[in-house]
Amino acid sequence: MGxxxxxxxRLLLRELTLLDAETMFHYFSKKPVIxxxxxxxFENVEQAKTTIQTFRKRNEEGSVFRWxxxxxxxxxxIGTCGFHL
Numbered sequence: 001m002g003x004x005x006x007x008x009x010r011l012l013l014r015e016l017t018l019l020d021a022e023t024m025f026h027y028f029s030k031k032p033v034i035x036x037x038x039x040x041x042f043e044n045v046e047q048a049k050t051t052i053q054t055f056r057k058r059n060e061e062g063s064v065f066r067w068x069x070x071x072x073x074x075x076x077x078i079g080t081c082g083f084h085l
Contacts, residue, residue: 003059006067013067013081015059016052020068023077024048055082 006013016024025048027033031041042048058064066082 010072012070012072016055016066016068016080018049018052020077021045021048021052024052
């Protein structure tokens with residue numbers, strides 16, 4: 001079946017990839033952004049890569065679904081959203 005893409009008029013919710021690591025590091029290194037995530041802010045891009053790999057593994061297991069959010073037509077990650085089963 002593959003990972004489900006979700007679309008709205010302006011947004012695309014898609015699977016996170018390692019290409020998102022730099023942008024994810026930028027966001028997750030800011031304490032106000034990760035305040036409700038229950039984790040420490042990132043100190044390097046490798047932490048973002050590890051987190052993306054963990055999300056992808058859990059997506060495959062069906063225990064957690066985490067989408068990357070981008071504005072349509074930009075190919076730029078602007079955030080993430082998801083849920084835990």
